[in-house]
Amino acid sequence: MLIDALLLQLGYNATLVAIGATLLGISAGVTGTFLFLRKRALVSDAISHATLPGVCIAFLLMASFGGDGRNLIGLLLGSAASASVGLWCLNWLTRNTRLAEDAAIGSVLSVFFGFGIVLLTVIQTLGVGRQAGLEGFLLGSTAGMLWADAMVIAVGGAVTLLLILLIRRPMTLVAFDPEYAAARGLPVSKIDMAMMGLVMAVTVVGLKIVGLILIVALLIIPAVTARFWTERSDYVVLLAGLAGGLSAYIGAAMSASAPNLPTGPIIVLVSFALFLFSLLFAPNRGVLAAVLRHFRFQRRVHLRQGLLALAQGQPIYEKLTLRLLRNGGLVRADGVATDKGKARAAKALRDERRWAVVRSDQAHEAAAALYDGLRQIESVLTQDQITEIDRQIGGPKEVLA
Amino acid sequence: MSGEEFVPLSLTPLLIGIFAAVACALPGNFLLLRKQALIGDAISHVVLPGIVVAFLLTGAISAAPMMLGAAGAAVVAVVLIEAIRRLGRIEPGAAMGVVFTTMFAGGVLLLEQTDTSSVHLDVEHALYGNLESLIWLDAVGWSSLLDVQALAHLPVELPRMALTLLAVTLFIAMFWRVLKISTFDEGFARTLGIRTNLLGLALVITAAVAAVAAFDAVGSIIVIAMFICPPAAARMMSNQLEGQVAWSVGFAVLSAVFGYVLAGYGPLWLGAQDAVSAAGMIATVSGVILAVAARFGPCRTRSGAPVGV
Incomplete structure (x- = not known):
């Protein structure tokens, strides 16, 4: 019918x-x-x-x-x-x-x-x-x-x-x-x-x-x-x-x-159904997209914080962080960092130090404004600039166990 | 007009009309100043599905579940508007438009789908009520006001509306100071430790209660008109909140009395036989009052705006 x-x-x-x-x-x-x-x-x-x-x-x-x-x-x-x-x-x-x-x-x-x-x-x-x-x-x-x-x-x-x-x-x-x-x-x-x-x-x-x-x-x-x-x-x-x-x-x-x-009412209800579908599932502005974006952001923050903790030898208790690190093959099941994890952690800590230099230097004001704790420093500065910053920081030091 | 005719036929509808008008106009003042004037409009539309659902659940036309249903629908609507506004990042007017039209459409559809032919429940009734039918059959004259027997058969809408008016007045009297501060300067109110969000919600719920009670007695059109027109007219008369509220109560009473009398007796004076809708006439009179106030009111222009532009 x-x-x-x-x-x-x-x-x-x-x-x-x-x-x-x-x-x-x-x-x-x-x-x-x-x-x-x-x-x-x-x-x-x-x-x-x-x-x-x-x-x-x-x-x-x-x-x-x-x-x-x-x-x-x-x-x-x-x-x-x-x-x-x-x-x-x-x-x-x-x-x-x-x-x-x-x-x-x-x-x-x-x-x-x-x-x-x-x-x-x-x-x-x-x-x-x-x-x-x-x-x-x-x-x-x-x-x-x-x-x-x-x-x-x-x-x-x-x-x-x-x-x-x-x-x-x-x-x-x-x-x-x-x-x-x-x-x-x-x-x-x-x-x-x-x-x-x-x-x-x-x-x-x-x-x-x-x-x-x-x-x-x-x-x-x-x-x-x-x-x-x-x-x-x-x-x-x-x-x-x-x-x-x-x-x-x-x-x-x-x-x-x-x-x-x-x-009349049926037309209104059908258009409300379309509205509801869009509210939930529209890309970018929809609720589902916003939720997914939130979770993605949350994972990035946790991973970054986990890597910094690894690099500084601090114990990690937070469950989501541990799971993310383990799934990425960065720590073993008992919480000890793998080689890959150590390398990523050292890089994260070094980037943090580089950012600190960038943010304290007036010459890098424009780049420093982009700092949000997650941004890759390579996406902001050229290789030459990073080398220059590394010269100021000095060479890599041994990470204390 | 003699007491024998006036008391049974006109006294109770007139009083109910006045109480409903004042109960809506009081919170309307604050809603108007907070630029939420259309909340009344939205609430009066969403009350319909609430009443229909209550009827479907209980299977009878009885006041208590219907009032509950209506109040529930009003709260659902307020929550939905807020949710859509925040989740979808949509301007409040459009969010309101989406919610109240959809809920009203749902109500109409439910009404059409169920068999309500045996009971008095239809869209027209919901829109313009039947103030004229709330008569007091047991009264014989002014003396009935002292007659306990006759008073027991007053239309139930009268004590209910009076109670609602009392509750609304109490709410506004108790929270007068915080309401005033948070209406004019929300930031300052928050620094004083006033919980402005809760207060705003309480105001909307008070408005909803007034709307639902009035809706039951007199239909939604009076509710919308009384939420907005008397406060808007009063706004042209005074720069003080106290003055505005006083004027708005006066205008609400005036609209109710004149509207009722004009609807009931106006056509007779013009030679016609039957009365016209009292609810519609009350709304029309309040519009005339607003028009006069907007043209001649002492405080009608924006403060600081040059006159005559």
């Missing part, structure tokens, strides 16, 4: 939803990346909650003029209008008052959403009839989606993607270094506005599929996921689009394959 769904074999409607969701996921992931890099991820939360009053007002207007209140384009236009009012309030509050951005986000979010709920109850009690299924906009509902609705979503997703392609370079610059962008003469506030406009477009298009409470997840989670895998912004954008599209596609297919699987 799931295989059928993934291969788009579950009928016309499910296929439409899956394609629409995938396009939406891609554009949400790509847009969200800029928002995330700009460190304004939660602004999308305010924007998405601020769409609710607009949806209700649009419904009321369309119904009172005798039209069909459920016309999707009308509802989406209404939501875009109220989201931009919310965005304007948010910017005004942060620019003109002492409130920080998070407080402004929270107040816009709660007040607009509260007002939207008031309007929802008005619609319920007015008996305009047929309930309009406006609650579907809270959590998304793809059941009974019409061809026209799916087309609106697909076209909306594609247009958003196109717009991003056009202004991605200035957006990247502003996301990384707004001051530099301003110094280059870029209109930073306008680019910020464009970025927010794109977020708004994604939110509005996604209302029908994932709903206004969860659309913010599609904007944030893929971007955070992609950030684990690369340090380059253009790759982050691509990967975020990939992660967003993939989770939206799998999520839509899964929700079509069985009853009682609402599309």
Whole structure:
């Protein structure tokens, strides 16, 4: 059943939803990346909650003029209008008052959403009839989606993607270094506005599929996921689009394959699974990589300290150190150093002495700054310099037993 | 309006609304100053899976396990946010966004998967509560306030909310000095020997307790609004923490009273028949108060910032 769904074999409607969701996921992931890099991820939360009053007002207007209140384009236009009012309030509050951005986000979010709920109850009690299924906009509902609705979503997703392609370079610059962008003469506030406009477009298009409470997840989670895998912004954008599209596609297919699987939450949970995988297993930035790096570092420190102890004839009791020395064939099972161990230990001690000279000599200041107790001195100084230092130290002396 | 009508139908929801608003606004002041204002938003989203899990485990709608479940979910969320922020080296806002959306999605999915049609548990209820339904049927008028028999049938939410408010007030009164110091100058607080990490966690847990209790009675939308709007409006009115807290309590009470009255009677004045959502209206009124304060409040600009820029 799931295989059928993934291969788009579950009928016309499910296929439409899956394609629409995938396009939406891609554009949400790509847009969200800029928002995330700009460190304004939660602004999308305010924007998405601020769409609710607009949806209700649009419904009321369309119904009172005798039209069909459920016309999707009308509802989406209404939501875009109220989201931009919310965005304007948010910017005004942060620019003109002492409130920080998070407080402004929270107040816009709660007040607009509260007002939207008031309007929802008005619609319920007015008996305009047929309930309009406006609650579907809270959590998304793809059941009974019409061809026209799916087309609106697909076209909306594609247009958003196109717009991003056009202004991605200035957006990247502003996301990384707004001051530099301003110094280059870029209109930073306008680019910020464009970025927010794109977020708004994604939110509005996604209302029908994932709903206004969860659309913010599609904007944030893929971007955070992609950030684990690369340090380059253009790759982050691509990967975020990939992660967003993939989770939206799998999520839509899964929700079509069985009853009682609402599309929005499933998409969010799939993208969280991708996030979790990246958090744990991404190279370099992932948790597993960090743990491995830690253990590697720990082994190097223990080995070095063990060799220095050997060279100075001190007894070693620490278990990890002993095991490392033994595994390296540097000491015998009874703790006595082998020939190889003696040679390595003498070298370690001599290097330590060389470093001491380097660090006390002003002429070697640059090299001395690299000292961390583990670095090979050959990787910092030339053979000639080491010979010169050895001349100052004098020849090798016998190691006391 | 006569006492026979007001006491049974409006007194208890009004009081519950006021208590919930103040209980959320008090810790909200400190969260706002610590730039953690959105914690309230996150907590109110993650409470849903907690309640659903509690329902699945006990199989009944009863207050105690649900409150426990909700509080547990709030703590899990706080821990998860912190873990993701540290392990993944992600900025706190994004970490919060990842956690609360995922937990909320999980809650919705669990709710859809289980058969909750026989009980009153759905997403809409969780979002905007039903303040209007918390009526006191045994009351006949103001005299009922002295009638032990009738008082025994008060909606349980009222004493629970009052207790929560008392606990929150006590926490803030007891830790006032350390909270104030650590909010404004964390480094200095640490040199004084104040354990700022523990204190911050305690503040978040207090906020979570207030949120969960209020959530049970009035829905999450009031919780989010009351955590942020009254303190934010109060911030425009005063440069003193004492003044800010006092203003925020005043604004919270004002929002609750006006919101409730407008929701209940406003539509009637306009000629409509039915009331609108009180929770939504309370949030809307608090937004209007914030808008007025942001436009005309005496301390609305950043200190040192030139006026009119």
